[in-house]
Amino acid sequence: MNPLLVADCVSKSFRGRRVLSSGSLRAVPGELRVLFGRNGAGKSTLLKIAAGWIQPDSGSVHFDETAYLDARLPTLAERGLFYLPDHDLFSSGFSVRAQLEMIRRQFSGDDVETAAAVVGLAAVLDRRPGQLSGGERRRAEIAAILVRRPRCLLADEPFRGLAPKDAELMTGVLRGLASRGLAVVVTGHEVPTLLAAADHVTWCTAGTTYELGPPGMATAHNEFRRQYLGQFGSGT
Amino acid sequence: MRPNPLIARAYLARGARLWFGVRVLGSAAIAFGGMSPLHLTFGATMLIVTASVALGLVDMRRRHERALLENLGVTRITCVAFTVVPALLGEVSISLLAGLQS
Numbered sequence: 288m289n290p291l292l293v294a295d296c297v298s299k300s301f302r303g304r305r306v307l308s309s310g311s312l313r314a315v316p317g318e319l320r321v322l323f324g325r326n327g328a329g330k331s332t333l334l335k336i337a338a339g340w341i342q343p344d345s346g347s348v349h350f351d352e353t354a355y356l357d358a359r360l361p362t363l364a365e366r367g368l369f370y371l372p373d374h375d376l377f378s379s380g381f382s383v384r385a386q387l388e389m390i391r392r393q394f395s396g397d398d399v400e401t402a403a404a405v406v407g408l409a410a411v412l413d414r415r416p417g418q419l420s421g422g423e424r425r426r427a428e429i430a431a432i433l434v435r436r437p438r439c440l441l442a443d444e445p446f447r448g449l450a451p452k453d454a455e456l457m458t459g460v461l462r463g464l465a466s467r468g469l470a471v472v473v474t475g476h477e478v479p480t481l482l483a484a485a486d487h488v489t490w491c492t493a494g495t496t497y498e499l500g501p502p503g504m505a506t507a508h509n510e511f512r513r514q515y516l517g518q519f520g521s522g523t
Numbered sequence: 524m525r526p527n528p529l530i531a532r533a534y535l536a537r538g539a540r541l542w543f544g545v546r547v548l549g550s551a552a553i554a555f556g557g558m559s560p561l562h563l564t565f566g567a568t569m570l571i572v573t574a575s576v577a578l579g580l581v582d583m584r585r586r587h588e589r590a591l592l593e594n595l596g597v598t599r600i601t602c603v604a605f606t607v608v609p610a611l612l613g614e615v616s617i618s619l620l621a622g623l624q625s
Contacts, residue, residue: 340593360593365524369594378588381533386591392527393595435594 289352290315291439291470292368294337297346298494299329306332307343308494314439314470319461321481322474323505323515324491330474331373331443333491337472338370338441339363350439367438369431371445376428377416383427384412390434402433406456422453429460439470446477458484478516482506490515524596531605539609541582542575546613549574561621568618572610579606 292314299307307329314320314337324330335341337348339358348358350366360370377386387399403409406426416424425448432440445461446454454477462484465471475481482488488505490497492514499505506512526534549571550560563571583589583602592602 359598361524361596361598364594365596370590372590374590375587376590376594378586378591380537380582380586380588385529385533389527389530389533389591389595392529393524 288316288318290349291351292337292363292441292472293349294333294343295347295349297333297336297343297348299332299336299341299343305494307336309346310336310491310494310496312337312472312489312496313498314441314472315487316438316468316470317465318486319465319471319473319484320487320489321485322472322489322491322496323476323478323481323511324474325515328491329494330491333496334370334441334443334472334474335372338368340370340372369435369437369440371428371432371440371442373443373447375416375424376431377424379415379417382413382415383408383419383430387412387427387430387434390431394435396434396436399430399434402430405433405460406430421448422450425449426453426456429457432460432464437469440464440472442471442473444475445473446475446480454480524598526595526597526601530595530597534602534605535609537582538575538579538606539613541578541606542571542610542613545571545575545578545610546617559621561617561624563614568614572607572614575610576603576606 290313294312296309296311297307298309310329310333312322312333322330322334336343339348339360339362342357348355350363350368377383384399390396391399400409403412406429408423408426408430411419411423416427419427445457449457458480461471461473482502485502488499488502490499490511499508499511553560
């Protein structure tokens with residue numbers, strides 16, 4: 288299937304330090320793709336560029352067969368992209384319900400109460416994000432994904448800091464979205480969880496990316512095992 | 524993408540509250556200087572509008588609202604409009620009231 292979103296040969300430097308020299312990313316409908324990479328390898332930068340959150344020094348972003356030399360998140364969001372950053376998604380200024388309702392009305396999304404019930408947050412919907420625990424905030428973000436029903440989801444470290452039960456919920460939601468035809472790309476370091484959920488692995492290292500294919504092929508890749516997986520690679 | 528009325532109402536109301544706060548403080552300072560807070564010069568009016576807009580943008584940044592707003596399809600220009608419009612409307616209203624009084 289053709290990719291819905293492509294970040295092609297993008298490069299990015301910050302204050303003279305090159306983070307990405309030629310990174311590429313594809314989000315394919317019906318697939319859950321995982322972008323692995325060591326800290327500082329550039330995977331968050333690549334995801335941010337693909338989402339239009341930051342602009343690349345070179346390279347382009349294509350969404351739904353339209354090329355953007357200057358991709359911006361509001362434009363891509365209008366066309367069906369949802370970007371979950373590695374920090375909080377929600378504003379501290381409104382209740383979770385108000386913000387989910389904003390998303391629902393803006394995109395004719397799914398019912399807020401139903402999404403909250405799925406993630407077990409029905410009782411705290413009227414609280415502000417600051418009054419929720421870290422895990423509850425992450426679950427509220429899962430509810431936002433459910434309400435939004437995007438065509439493409441880019442999630443930066445969605446499993447970070449999640450309890451096992453919440454990680455299971457997140458995995459279920461991401462797999463469910465992919466099985467409904469959404470293009471999903473996530474980053475993270477939770478190797479067993481992500482490998483179990485992934486359809487495809489991309490490895491970001493030394494400023495570039497390698498398409499390793501399905502998890503089975505990825506774990507058989509010698510360099511990936513040696514440089515990234517470490518002890519996880521020996522057991523898989 | 525045009526923000527739906529719920530988003531627009533929420534942010535315009537916040538912009539109005541910020542402008543009101545800046546106007547009350549500005550008016551107090553102007554009255555303290557012995558001038559009428561109802562009859563401001565164009566420069567002073569623009570200063571109040573600019574201060575309201577700056578505070579509004581700082582407030583959005585403080586609340587980490589960029590991710591939410593951009594995911595809602597709201598552009599930065601619209602974010603600025605959320606703070607400019609209530610301040611300008613407020614100042615125009617006060618000018619009209621002051622004109623009616625004199």
